[in-house]
Amino acid sequence: MSEPSSSLSSSKDELFQLIKRLGTYLALKMSNLFSISLQKLDPRSVGAIAGLAVAIIFTYRLMRSPAAPPRRQPKRQAPTTSGSSISAQSNATLMPSGACSPSEDLRAQNVVDEFFQPVKPTLGQIVRQKLSEGRKVTCRLLGVILEESSPEELQVKQATVKSSVLDVLLEITKYCDLYLMERVIDDESEKIVLLALENAGIFTSGGLVKDKVLFCSTENGRTSFVRQLEPDWHIDTNPEIVSQLARFIKYQLHVSPTRPERTAPNVFSCPSLEHFFGCV
Structure with missing residues (x-):
């Protein structure tokens, strides 16, 4: 029992x-x-x-x-x-x-x-976290989005979008109002850049249109674009422009192969845009 x-x-x-x-x-x-x-x-x-x-x-x-x-239960005496x-x-x-x-x-x-296995954040979550939920971003093309690093290189009738930056760029366009800008020497260079962006599929995501790709003939022209747009973030490779804009822009990312001395608390530096978001 x-x-x-x-x-x-x-x-x-x-x-x-x-x-x-x-x-x-x-x-x-x-x-x-x-x-x-x-x-x-x-x-x-x-x-x-x-x-x-x-x-x-x-x-x-x-x-x-x-x-x-x-x-x-019936009592059963098991031997x-x-x-x-x-x-x-x-x-x-x-x-x-x-x-x-x-x-x-x-x-x-x-x-x-x-x-309690750690959950790996998605690229979209990393982008929003790194950009501190910023809603407007301006970014230069040469040396950041394009393999070429100078306007003169665009005159050889070629522009190449970095394959490693595509995923990051498309995620930014999902959450932010993105403007791309560059100094070019002639109108032909503009067409080459736009064609390269189009072939890379950047305009098909719906977050970026050709009207948001801006061109100018001087470096000061790019500075003026950024001042007028008043973004939360600006991404550039020119240390002089980064220094000039430090007083006016909330955050900046200075893309440089070497780690330069930090010029202001709101200026960050990284070898590449994709490196900043942990994609390399």
């Missing part, structure tokens, strides 16, 4: 101990997790943590609720041997009540570790 009841009680004790160990390990993980600023958690992570907490509380309450009494009785007593001696086996401890740790 007492065997089903004792078996059920034993199973409950084992499950309760597993939950208890899981809770202890979870508390350690949670303390490490909440040492990070909540602003850096995305809604999916917060929801997942809340869901896990609710699941643990529900399971704990379920375990504490009184179990229904087992049905009476037992002295050997099996000695083995059961030996196991009871080796595994005291309330103790957890190493396998249970490892199981609880694996459950928590699997739940």
Whole structure:
């Protein structure tokens, strides 16, 4: 009569101990997790943590609720041997009540570790975070979007869009009002640049149109464009323009193969645009 009841009680004790160990390990993980600023958690992570907490509380309450009494079973006297009785007593001696086996401890740790696997942010999330939710961006073409680095190189009837920058550029156009600009020597260079951008598929994403690609004949002309547009971010390779605009633009990214000395707190530097967003 007492065997089903004792078996059920034993199973409950084992499950309760597993939950208890899981809770202890979870508390350690949670303390490490909440040492990070909540602003850096995305809604999916917060929801997942809340869901896990609710699941643990529900399971704990379920375990504490009184179990229904087992049905009476016909008394059956199973033949037992002295050997099996000695083995059961030996196991009871080796595994005291309330103790957890190493396998249970490892199981609880694996459950928590699997739940807290870091979620890799998407490129779109990285772009928004890096740009501090900026809504308007201006960017020069040469040396940032194009492989060519000088207006003279455009006169050889060729312009090449960097393949490594395409994904970043398309993500920026999804969240920001993007303007591209460049100094050119002649009208033919303008056509070459626009054709290269079109062939790269930049205009097909819907976030950038040809009217937002601006051309000028001097470096000061590019500075004037930026001042008039008043962007949240400007991206350039010319250190003089970056220095001149530091007082007027909220943030700037100076693209330079070498790491120059920081000229202002709102000016960042990186070897390339894609490097700034962690794409290389």
